Amino acid sequence: xxxxxxxxxxxxxxxxxxxxxxxxxxxxxxxxxxxxxxxxxxxxxxxxxxxxxxxxxxxxxxxxxxxxxxxxxxxxxxxxxxxxxxxxxxxxxxxxxxxxxxxxxxxxxxxxxxxxxxxxxxxxxxxxxxxxxxxxxxxxxxxxxxxxxxxxxxxxxxxxxxxxxxxxxxxxxxxxxxxxxxxxxxxxxxxxxxxxxxxxxxxxxxxxxxxxxxxxxxxxxxxxxxxxxxxxxxxxxxxxxxxxxxxxxxxxxxxxxxxxxxxxxxxxxxxxxxxxxxxxxxxxxxxxxxxxxxxxxxxxx
Numbered sequence: 001x002x003x004x005x006x007x008x009x010x011x012x013x014x015x016x017x018x019x020x021x022x023x024x025x026x027x028x029x030x031x032x033x034x035x036x037x038x039x040x041x042x043x044x045x046x047x048x049x050x051x052x053x054x055x056x057x058x059x060x061x062x063x064x065x066x067x068x069x070x071x072x073x074x075x076x077x078x079x080x081x082x083x084x085x086x087x088x089x090x091x092x093x094x095x096x097x098x099x100x101x102x103x104x105x106x107x108x109x110x111x112x113x114x115x116x117x118x119x120x121x122x123x124x125x126x127x128x129x130x131x132x133x134x135x136x137x138x139x140x141x142x143x144x145x146x147x148x149x150x151x152x153x154x155x156x157x158x159x160x161x162x163x164x165x166x167x168x169x170x171x172x173x174x175x176x177x178x179x180x181x182x183x184x185x186x187x188x189x190x191x192x193x194x195x196x197x198x199x200x201x202x203x204x205x206x207x208x209x210x211x212x213x214x215x216x217x218x219x220x221x222x223x224x225x226x227x228x229x230x231x232x233x234x235x236x237x238x239x240x241x242x243x244x245x246x247x248x249x250x251x252x253x254x255x256x257x258x259x260x261x262x263x264x265x266x267x268x269x270x271x272x273x274x275x276x277x278x279x280x281x282x283x284x285x286x287x288x289x290x291x292x293x294x295x296x297x298x299x300x301x
Contacts (some may be wrong), residue, residue, distance in 0.1 A: 005213050008235045008282045009261055010164070017283060024227050024279050025287070028234060029272055036194035036230065038182060040239065048158060049192035051241050058155035060085040063134045066122045066150060067109075069141040073101030076144040076252055083147045085154070088127070090139065091143075092119055114262050116140065116198050117221025117271070124212050130205040137202040142253045143167075145200065149247035153202060156190060163204045163238040166196040167249040182243045190242040198225040200249055207233055213282050217299030220260075220268035223275030231279055264299045276297065 009017050023032045060066075064085035068077050072093055087106045091097050094112030102108060109126060113119045120138050127252045130136050135154060139145060146169060157165045166192075170185035181193050203211070211232040213222050233239040261267050266274070274295040278285045 005278050005282045006210055006232075007284075008279065010284060016026065017285075020231055021280060021283060021285050024231060025285075026069070027141060029223075029226055029269070029276075030098055031192070033181075040125070040192050040194045040241070043239065044192050047240075049162075049190065049240060052156075052159040052161065054179045055158045058158050059151045059237055060154045061085075061134065062086075063131050064154060065134075066129065066137045066139065067119075067127075067128060068106070068139050069119055070097070071196050072143060073097040075139075075140060075141040078144070078146045079104055080146045081148045081151065083151060088123065090119055090123055113183055114219040115221060115260070115268075117215055118219045118226060120198075120221060120224075121212070121215050121218070124208070125219070130208060132205055133203050135202050136208055137200065138198075139200045140251075143200050143253050144250045145247075149249075153244050153247045156246070157202060157204070160190065160240075160242065161238070162240050162242050163195050163233050163253075164240075165190075165202050165206045165242045166200050167246055167247045168243040168245045170250040173249065173251045183244050184243075184248040188245040190244050190246065193241050193243050194239075195226055195230055196241050196243070198222075199251075201225065201229070204238075206236060210236065214275050214282075217264065218271045218275060219262040219264060219266075220271050222268040223272035226272070231283075266295065266298050270295060270298075 003207045009020060023036060026032045048092055060083050066085060066089050067088045068075050070089050070091055072095055089097055089102060089106045089108045091110040092113045094110055096110045097108045113122055135157060153165060169179055169182040170184055179197060182197060185191050209219055211228045214228040230239060277292045280287050
């Protein structure tokens with residue numbers, strides 16, 4: 001590893017550390033999701049997610065950042081009201097955005113990237129450090145969402161003191177069946193979830209700063225959402241994640257990067273395992289060193 005990763009949960013009770021080790025390096029990445037769901041349900045009894053407080057100027061703030069993935073300006077973001085924050089069009093082709101394809105004059109960043117994790121890492125490295133208490137969102141180009149939805153979501157993360165959130169998933173989304181815990185709930189403003197997905201996460205500055213190093217060199221982003229963000233939030237004492245039912249999203253195409261092999265030679269599930277290894281070592285637990293060296297070696301090339 002070229003740089004050390006943050007240490008996590010050191011000094012915490014053994015039972016807590018062992019439970020997270022079980023969740024992070026279980027035999028399958030989905031195996032312990034029901035346990036995590038039950039854990040946040042128990043947290044909700046002590047500190048309900050739907051209990052908020054009035055705040056000054058709820059909504060998007062000038063130092064929040066929304067990164068919209070696009071293909072030379074093509075995306076599904078609908079600007080139905082102005083956003084009082086920076087909006088960045090991230091052209092993942094690296095070919096640039098024609099000014100005529102950016103009628104709202106958003107900031108443009110054009111870097112050739114392979115998948116969502118790569119895009120997030122490049123945006124995070126190139127944008128100014130997010131100031132304390134502010135949020136950065138990363139929205140896929142196939143996610144149909146309005147600027148008024150983002151304004152409402154950013155109001156709710158502040159009112160309900162969330163460390164990360166995402167729009168709930170509509171029943172028309174291709175991911176509705178796979179990500180049932182994110183499915184929009186009727187007559188609800190938000191509901192607590194153990195994990196937010198990488199398609200449209202909005203992440204608070206402290207959590208983003210702690211979690212992003214674990215994404216280093218990973219193209220797909222697999223493992224950041226399922227493992228790194230929850231564990232880092234638990235380390236911060238801020239495992240308050242919610243799906244925002246008031247602002248649901250839908251997808252306009254089917255998901256399809258599971259079998260893709262990236263330029264580092266790894267598939268998404270191998271990249272996920274690399275992140276899981278990094279997290280285990282950050283907690284002080286052993287991993288298969290031969291396998292870990294192979295995975296780290298792949299992204300170091």
